[in-house]
Amino acid sequence: MSNSFIADETILYQLYDIYRRTAPKFESCTGISQTRLKLLHELYEVEEISQRELQKRVNIDHAAVTRHLKQLEEKRMVIRRKNPEDQRFTYVQLSDEGRLRIIQYREEKQKFISDVLNGFKEEERVQLLDMLTRIQNNIEKI
């Protein structure tokens, strides 16, 4: 087993470890989980959208989407309604309050991200993004 393989192992492990350690800090800094903010962010970009379409965009399981939206609805962050023309579809939109609060969340998120990438030059960020994208593509193929 070569040294470079050990380094490769470490890369994989660090990817995993970074996620695990980031998630709780992200939430305590911003006040919301990464997935949920992603959902709100997608809603922020549109007037109204079906759960199905939203699910495709955030790319997590249907079941998780349903549960998040139900909770966001309870918190009065989003509004859901059935499409009258096709009752299978449920349409979702941000409530006025949701639209206000997401702005706050995004500010906190921005601070958080700049902490995470502290010390990274612009050029390095570009490189990193490129490498992560390549990894994502590789994983896709497996």
Added chain:
Amino acid sequence: MSNSFIADETILYQLYDIYRRTAPKFESCTGISQTRLKLLHELYEVEEISQRELQKRVNIDHAAVTRHLKQLEEKRMVIRRKNPEDQRFTYVQLSDEGRLRIIQYREEKQKFISDVLNGFKEEERVQLLDMLTRIQNNIEKI
């Protein structure tokens, strides 16, 4: 909001996304989860170790360590015993079968990792590892 911030956001999201998509594939390719293999790997490196020490090395919650080890014990992969000198400590070691099977797992893992990093030159791997380590350090400080 500048373009570079959007790129930074994407980096964070991709780190999260890579983990989420890697985990199930890792498990289906290797036959074991990343965390559990990490536990076994640590055990592979030593004769015997306390759960406390093992927990420090893998750096996940005590509760998770306990639960994993209980399941690995049921599967006859590890052996646990109380330290007679200090009954608070539980010592863990690989069983003979565990020691055999981890070799298999590691081969599968090696294949998996080379798929994930397919197309990465040695120099890029070094760069990536360096950047991930810096991110880890940044997260630590938050």
Added chain:
DNA sequence: TTATATTAATTGACGTATCAATTATTGAGC
């Protein structure tokens, strides 16, 4: 038009991480 297939959403079962509380054992100070 009536049976069948498809689609969106939901629910259930499960795995695994976290934090907090509890239990059991040992150590320290009086």
Added chain:
DNA sequence: GCTCAATAATTGATACGTCAATTAATATAA
């Protein structure tokens, strides 16, 4: 020696992801 603090392990509650099964509505084909 006895009480109180510290430590390791465990258990309970909760969160959130997966896949599989189910429900409800619509489209399609005989």
